[in-house]
Structures are given as C-alpha cells and as structure tokens.
Amino acid sequence: MAGQKGKQTTLGNFLGEKKNGGNKAAETAGNIRSYFGNRKDKKDNSNDKETEATETAVGDKRKRPESANQKDDNDETNKKFKADKEKTKEELEKDEELKETKKPKEELEEEDEEIKEAEEQEKEQNREQQEDKTAAHVMACFSTADTKSKLGMTWKEGDDVPYSVLCKTFEACEATTKRLEITEYLVTLFVEVIKKKPTDLLSTLYMCINKLCPDYEGLELGIGESLLMKAVAESTGRTLKVIQKDYHKTGDLGTVAKNSKSSQSTLFKPKRLTVTHVFKTLTKIAEVKGNSAQANKVGHIKGLLVACEDNEAKYLIRQLEGKLRIGLAEQTVLSALAHSIVLSKPESAKMKTEQKEQKLTYAVDLVKSVYNQLPSYNMILPALLEHPLDELKERCKMRAGIPLKPMLAHPTKSLTEVLDRFEGHPFTCEFKYDGERAQIHKLPDGSTKIYSRNSEDMSIRYPDVVEKLKKWIKPTTSSFILDCEAVAWDREKKCILPFQVLSTRKRKDVKEEEITVQVAIFAFDCLYMNGESLLQESLRTRREKLLEGFQETENEFFFAQHMDTDNIEDIQTFLDVSIKKNCEGLMVKIYDGEEASYEPSKRSRNWLKVKKDYLGTGGVGDSMDLVVVGAFLGKGKRTNVYGSFLLGCYDPNSGDYQTVCKLGTGFSDENLKDFYETLKNYTIPTVPRYYQIGDNPEAPDVWFEPKVVWEVKCADLSISPRYMAGVGLVDETRGISLRFPRFIRIRDDKEAEDSTTNEQIVEFYESQSNGHD
Numbered sequence: 040m041a042g043q044k045g046k047q048t049t050l051g052n053f054l055g056e057k058k059n060g061g062n063k064a065a066e067t068a069g070n071i072r073s074y075f076g077n078r079k080d081k082k083d084n085s086n087d088k089e090t091e092a093t094e095t096a097v098g099d100k101r102k103r104p105e106s107a108n109q110k111d112d113n114d115e116t117n118k119k120f121k122a123d124k125e126k127t128k129e130e131l132e133k134d135e136e137l138k139e140t141k142k143p144k145e146e147l148e149e150e151d152e153e154i155k156e157a158e159e160q161e162k163e164q165n166r167e168q169q170e171d172k173t174a175a176h177v178m179a180c181f182s183t184a185d186t187k188s189k190l191g192m193t194w195k196e197g198d199d200v201p202y203s204v205l206c207k208t209f210e211a212c213e214a215t216t217k218r219l220e221i222t223e224y225l226v227t228l229f230v231e232v233i234k235k236k237p238t239d240l241l242s243t244l245y246m247c248i249n250k251l252c253p254d255y256e257g258l259e260l261g262i263g264e265s266l267l268m269k270a271v272a273e274s275t276g277r278t279l280k281v282i283q284k285d286y287h288k289t290g291d292l293g294t295v296a297k298n299s300k301s302s303q304s305t306l307f308k309p310k311r312l313t314v315t316h317v318f319k320t321l322t323k324i325a326e327v328k329g330n331s332a333q334a335n336k337v338g339h340i341k342g343l344l345v346a347c348e349d350n351e352a353k354y355l356i357r358q359l360e361g362k363l364r365i366g367l368a369e370q371t372v373l374s375a376l377a378h379s380i381v382l383s384k385p386e387s388a389k390m391k392t393e394q395k396e397q398k399l400t401y402a403v404d405l406v407k408s409v410y411n412q413l414p415s416y417n418m419i420l421p422a423l424l425e426h427p428l429d430e431l432k433e434r435c436k437m438r439a440g441i442p443l444k445p446m447l448a449h450p451t452k453s454l455t456e457v458l459d460r461f462e463g464h465p466f467t468c469e470f471k472y473d474g475e476r477a478q479i480h481k482l483p484d485g486s487t488k489i490y491s492r493n494s495e496d497m498s499i500r501y502p503d504v505v506e507k508l509k510k511w512i513k514p515t516t517s518s519f520i521l522d523c524e525a526v527a528w529d530r531e532k533k534c535i536l537p538f539q540v541l542s543t544r545k546r547k548d549v550k551e552e553e554i555t556v557q558v559a560i561f562a563f564d565c566l567y568m569n570g571e572s573l574l575q576e577s578l579r580t581r582r583e584k585l586l587e588g589f590q591e592t593e594n595e596f597f598f599a600q601h602m603d604t605d606n607i608e609d610i611q612t613f614l615d616v617s618i619k620k621n622c623e624g625l626m627v628k629i630y631d632g633e634e635a636s637y638e639p640s641k642r643s644r645n646w647l648k649v650k651k652d653y654l655g656t657g658g659v660g661d662s663m664d665l666v667v668v669g670a671f672l673g674k675g676k677r678t679n680v681y682g683s684f685l686l687g688c689y690d691p692n693s694g695d696y697q698t699v700c701k702l703g704t705g706f707s708d709e710n711l712k713d714f715y716e717t718l719k720n721y722t723i724p725t726v727p728r729y730y731q732i733g734d735n736p737e738a739p740d741v742w743f744e745p746k747v748v749w750e751v752k753c754a755d756l757s758i759s760p761r762y763m764a765g766v767g768l769v770d771e772t773r774g775i776s777l778r779f780p781r782f783i784r785i786r787d788d789k790e791a792e793d794s795t796t797n798e799q800i801v802e803f804y805e806s807q808s809n810g811h812d
C-alpha cells in the first residue's frame with residue numbers, strides 16, 4: 040500500500056513539473072505542457088486556475104492573425120452584428136427593457152446552472168480539438184534532435200530498428216504523465232523509423248499499442264503469469280521460488296525479469312534484438328496451438344529473453360502479458376503518426392512554423408477520421424508512406440468487412456432532461472433493446488460477418504444469423520454494414536426474452552443444430568450501403584436507407600421500433616410500451632443535420648439513453664461496468680467461496696485501474712460458486728503496480744488480474760479516502776466510491792479496458808442532484 044501512496048505523490052510532482060527545453064520552442068512547449076499536465080487534475084483546481092491555464096495555452100494562438108480561434112471569434116461577432124443590424128430600433132429598445140427587469144433569485148440560479156452545464160459540455164467537446172491544435176503548434180516548433188540522442192537513436196540507415204530504441208522510448212513515456220511529452224517521444228521514434236527503415240514502421244506501431252494485428256483478426260497476447268515466470272526462471276538460471284518471491288515484492292513481472300537478467304553473467308553475447316524480430320516472434324507465440332503449445336511458447340520466450348539487455352526484458356515481459364501500461368493511449372499514437380508523416384517529408388523543413396502547424400492539424404484530423412472509418416494500420420500505413428496525404432481519404436475508404444467501433448450513448452435521468460438537451464433539434468426515439476450489439480457486414484463477394492462492440496468476429500457465435508440473413512436483404516442491396524442489437528427471442532410467444540437468457544447461449548463452437556436460445560436481430564442504423572459510406576448522412580437518411588434496403592422477417596429480423604415526436608406524454612407512453620416489451624428503455628437521437636451523423640467510437644451527446652430503472656431516482660442515471668480486482672474470503676453461508684469483491688474502474692490515460700467499491704450484494708449462491716471457480720484462475724500474488732488502491736485499511740484477501748467485468752448499480756456516489764476512482768479530478772487525494780452497490784450481471788462482451796472510465800464516474804458523481812461529501 041505504501042507503494043501506492045508513493046505513486047500519488049510522484050504523480051503530483053509530475054503535474055507541477057516543467058521541463059527545461061533550453062530553446063524558445065521548448066519554452067512554449069513548456070507552457071503548453073503545463074496545461075496538459077493539469078489535465079489530470081483539471082477539476083480539483085478552482086475554475087479560475089483552469090481558465091488561466093487554458094488561456095496560457097490558447098494565448099499564443101490568439102496573437103497570430105490567421106489562427107483558427109480568431110476566425111471563429113470573428114465569425115461569431117459578425118453574425119451577432121448582422122443580427123443586431125436587422126433588428127428594428129423598437130425591438131432593440133425592448134431588449135434593453137428586458138435586460139433591466141430584475142429576475143427572481145431562483146430563476147437566476149437556474150440559468151446559472153444551465154449556462155454552467157452548457158459551458159461544461161462545450162469545454163469537453165473542445166478539449167480534444169484544442170489538444171490536437173496545441174500539439175500541432177508545439178510539434179511545428181519541435182526539433183527531434185535532443186530527444187533523438189536521449190533515446191539513443193543512432194542506428195544505421197537501412198538497418199532494422201533495434202528493440203533497444205523502442206524500449207528506451209517506452210521508458211521515456213513511462214516516466215511522464217504528459218500527453219504532449221509522450222507525443223514528442225513517439226514522433227521522434229516514428230520520424231526516425233520512416234527515414235531509416237520505413238518498412239519497420241508497421242511493426243513499431245503495433246508494438247507501441249501492444250497489438251499484433253487489428254482487433255477483428257483476433258490474435259492476442261496475454262500469456263499467463265506462471266508460464267512467464269517459468270520462462271524467466273529457466274532463461275536466467277534462478278529458481279521459480281525466488282522469481283515468485285521477487286514478484287510478490289514488486290508486483291511487476293517485467294521488473295523481476297529485468298533484475299534477474301542483470302544478476303546473470305553471460306558468457307557469450309547473442310545478437311541484439313530488433314523490433315521486427317520481436318514482433319514476429321510475439322506473433323508466433325500468440326499463434327501456437329496444439330499439444331506442445333506451452334513448451335513451444337516457453338521456448339520462444341526464452342529465446343527472446345536470453346538476447347535482452349538493459350531494460351528490454353522488462354518491456355518484453357509486459358508485452359507478453361498483454362499489458363504494457365506506459366500511458367500510451369491509441370489516440371496519442373494516432374496523432375503522433377500523423378505528425379511524423381508530415382515532419383518526415385523533406386518539404387516540411389522548408390515550411391514556416393505557421394504553415395507547418397496548419398499541415399500538422401490537418402494531418403491529425405485526417406488520420407483520426409480515416410482511422411475511425413477504416414481501423415486498420417495494415418491498410419492505412421502503406422497509403423500514408425507511399426502517397427500524398429491528400430489522397431489518404433480516397434485510398435482508405437470505409438468498407439464492408441472492416442468493423443467500426445460503434446457509436447455510444449450518454450446516460451440521462453429523466454425525459455425532461457432529454458427534452459431540455461435536445462431543445463430546438465428534431466429528434467427521434469427508439470426502443471432500447473437489451474441484448475448484445477451486433478454489427479452486421481455483407482461484403483461485395485457475398486460473404487457475411489458479424490462483429491461485437493469490440494470488433495471481435497462473432498460470426499461463429501451466430502451461425503444461425505449468418506445463415507438466415509439473406510432473406511432480409513432486398514435485391515437492390517449488394518453490400519452493407521448494419522448496426523443492430525441481437526436479443527434472445529421466443530418464437531412461440533413472439534416476444535423478446537431478458538438479457539439473462541441471451542447470456543446462457545454458448546459463445547464458442549456453436550453448432551446450428553444444437554442452438555437452444557434463438558436470437559432476433561433489431562436493426563437501428565445503416566452505416567454503409569452498396570459501396571457508399573453513410574456516416575456523414577443524417578440519421579433520417581440512414582434510417583430511410585435501412586427501411587428501403589431490407590425487409591422485416593418474422594422471428595428473425597426487425598427494424599427498431601421508433602417514434603418521432605417531441606410531446607412528452609407520447610414519449611412517456613412509448614417508454615412504457617418499450618418496458619412492457621422487455622426493453623430497457625429508450626434511445627433518443629438527433630434526427631437531422633450535421634449532429635445527426637454517425638460518430639464511430641464516440642460516446643456522443645447526440646444519442647441519449649433513458650433507462651426505466653433510473654427514472655426519477657434522482658440518483659445516477661445508469662449502471663456501471665466494473666472490473667473485479669480483488670476478493671474477500673467468505674464467512675458463514677459463504678464459506679468456501681469469495682464473500683465480497685473489490686471493484687475498479689479504468690483510467691484510459693494511464694492504463695491504471697482505480698478502486699471504486701466493495702461489492703457483496705445481488706449474488707445468487709449459484710453466482711458465487713461460479714465466480715469462485717472463474718476468478719481463482721486469475722489470482723495474482725500481490726497488488727500490481729497498475730492498481731490504484733487508496734488508503735484502505737481493509738485489503739482484500741486475494742488480488743486478480745483485470746479480466747472479469749460486472750455490471751453494477753448503485754444508489755449514489757460519494758467522495759471517499761478509501762477508494763481511488765477519479766482521484767485528482769474532483770479531490771486531490773480522495774476518490775469517488777459507489778454507495779450501496781449491487782451486482783446486476785456479468786459483462787462478458789466487455790474487456791477490462793472497456794469498463795466504465797474514471798471520467799465517466801466523475802460525470803455520474805457530478806450529475807447527482809446533490810453530491811455527498
């Protein structure tokens with residue numbers, strides 16, 4: 040626990056720290072970095088402080104005449120000026136009169152609240168954009184020279200990229216919490232790779248995000264600890280017992296491997312590792328199947344470990360574990376990639392700072408948006424390396440067969456909240472079906488695929504759906520991507536069955552003749568049709584395409600029920616019907632205009648979910664999906680199983696899990712038995728370094744790897760020194776915890792990294808009618 044406290048302090052130091060770059064550009068970077076540094080504890084600062092920090096960041100931009108910010112400002116002023124000019128004198132006088140009439144205090148407070156909320160929303164939306172712009176500004180002034188020597192990038196042009204260079208970059212990234220600094224390291228690495236060995240860029244990039252291929256290809260690392268410990272022991276000549284003991288002390292097998300290596304004397308020096316060799320071997324390890332798979336894997340791992348030097352063993356082991364956890368968010372990697380493509384082009388050296396900055400901003404927007412539509416580096420990288428940026432969109436178009444990350448919704452607590460948020464916008468209501476998200480693709484060659492919300496191939500899970508799907512398609516429809524929910528379905532009674540029934544369906548090796556749980560598909564969106572992307576179209580248009588291109592088929596395929604009205608009574612009735620029909624509530628979506636476009640991978644405010652269970656509770660608005668990180672041994676009736684559990688949420692910025700509550704209710708005896716059996720496979724000897732556990736005197740009896748995700752409801756949320764969720768965002772040292780949490784169900788469609796994030800927990804906390812403290 041002491042280690043955890045230490046971690047908080049270190050974090051604090053980093054946030055305050057400003058690195059000295061030595062030149063002017065670095066100074067600007069320093070200012071901007073301190074803005075980014077504050078991101079993590081954004082909300083624990085007073086508002087003033089935050090505005091000040093933001094202004095430092097934006098300040099530089101405002102001075103430059105052509106900046107995008109200023110243009111926006113001007114546009115706004117012009118619009119207002121025009122509008123004012125069009126008003127008659129009479130109207131203007133009336134305006135003045137209105138201003139002078141004093142409003143009652145409550146009304147003013149309410150307005151204040153509204154303004155605050157609107158501002159918050161806008162801030163959130165602008166934040167990412169602002170970060171991209173700031174990064175572009177810094178990178179335009181940035182020279183990779185200093186960073187290059189720090190990261191030891193001295194290998195010869197044409198040679199393979201050494202693994203040591205990658206590991207030094209990882210080390211530098213791990214030592215900071217600042218996104219911008221991480222971007223600098225990555226850009227330096229990528230630019231160098233592009234210049235010296237562009238064919239190594241793909242493996243370098245995959246190694247940075249610790250993946251072997253796109254998610255839909257389904258090849259994953261994540262070697263069990265016992266196997267890794269065995270390999271470490273065998274390759275270093277230390278006993279397994281000593282390795283285990285060391286692991287218990289540090290909580291990081293990577294560090295144990297590194298230390299074991301340094302205490303070992305080698306007689307002959309094996310050839311230094313290269314990124315491509317390690318990547319290929321990792322792929323082999325992930326692919327090995329069959330009887331002697333274990334021995335085969337250990338063999339490969341040992342082969343790599345023997346050749347490791349310095350900190351290489353540390354990162355190699357972490358890569359094998361499938362958790363690099365050095366704070367490299369995929370968005371940062373994407374933006375670094377875009378920057379390095381621009382900066383590695385010879386013409387960029389001749390560009391003026393401002394021009395370069397524009398080009399960088401353009402590249403980041405472009406690469407991110409193309410990646411959203413075609414999430415495959417295998418396809419994007421060659422286009423980026425071999426062709427002009429301007430051709431990227433044309434060359435890398437969305438296509439059937441490559442799954443998109445689905446658009447997600449924001450929770451709300453009441454229909455009035457929905458009406459308030461969507462005021463002035465046409466919107467549409469749909470039933471919210473309670474099943475599993477399914478993205479259905481039909482490729483031009485006639486084959487079909489079904490993907491989960493995580494882009495996993497679910498075609499083998501739903502062979503029955505794949506088989507039937509041709510009947511639903513009208514002859515004019517050749518290729519498509521549909522966004523749907525698969526729900527358990529009773530063919531006799533012709534009704535939806537609860538989620539629990541669906542979850543009893545087998546996940547693997549499903550044979551059509553053995554299927555006991557039937558599913559029906561409810562389609563609510565059409566993202567692509569006959570070779571054309573529909574993402575930019577409004578929901579109205581996309582729905583039209585859906586209705587035109589498909590036909591409902593009894594017991595198999597339906598269009599999501601919808602109703603377009605803004606009458607609250609009608610919506611209420613529609614909601615009641617949805618519940619009667621075994622749905623969870625409603626999804627309310629903006630229907631027309633730009634905001635009605637489909638935003639892949641985004642939790643958008645243009646889609647709101649209203650769940651019946653949470654209406655009028657004044658509480659939280661939605662359930663949470665949390666990771667089981669530890670357990671307490673049961674007593675009395677629960678002897679021999681775990682009696683209660685410690686749960687955590689995910690911090691995507693650091694890759695850490697932060698504890699959020701202890702959970703002991705909502706389980707059946709059956710559940711507890713099952714969970715004991717499953718979870719005991721994931722026990723680890725000590726609390727890992729990527730768990731932030733706070734100052735809780737009640738430590739669990741066992742710790743688990745972050746594998747199992749449960750859906751949990753709670754009465755409300757409060758600040759607590761015992762838990763760490765969102766620490767630094769609302770309170771400097773304390774986190775947020777769930778009060779009266781209750782187990783709802785397993786979420787085996789979610790991985791630990793898809794669980795509720797620290798920022799979402801903060802949002803839930805802040806949206807409570809009255810926060811407890």
Ligand SMILES: Nc1ncnc2c1ncn2[C@@H]1O[C@H](COP(=O)(O)OP(=O)(O)OP(=O)(O)O)[C@@H](O)[C@H]1O
Binds near residue numbers: 445471472473477599
């Ligand atoms: N008409 C609909 N439109 C969009 N999504 C729908 C619809 N009906 C059901 N869904 C499902 O609702 C999900 C969103 O709400 P839900 O609360 O179930 O989210 P979740 O799966 O717990 O994930 P998260 O809480 O992260 O959003 C979608 O991902 C989709 O699977």
Ligand SMILES: [Mg+2]
Binds near residue numbers: 472473474
């Ligand atoms: Mg759901």
Ligand SMILES: [Mg+2]
Binds near residue numbers: 662663
């Ligand atoms: Mg949910």
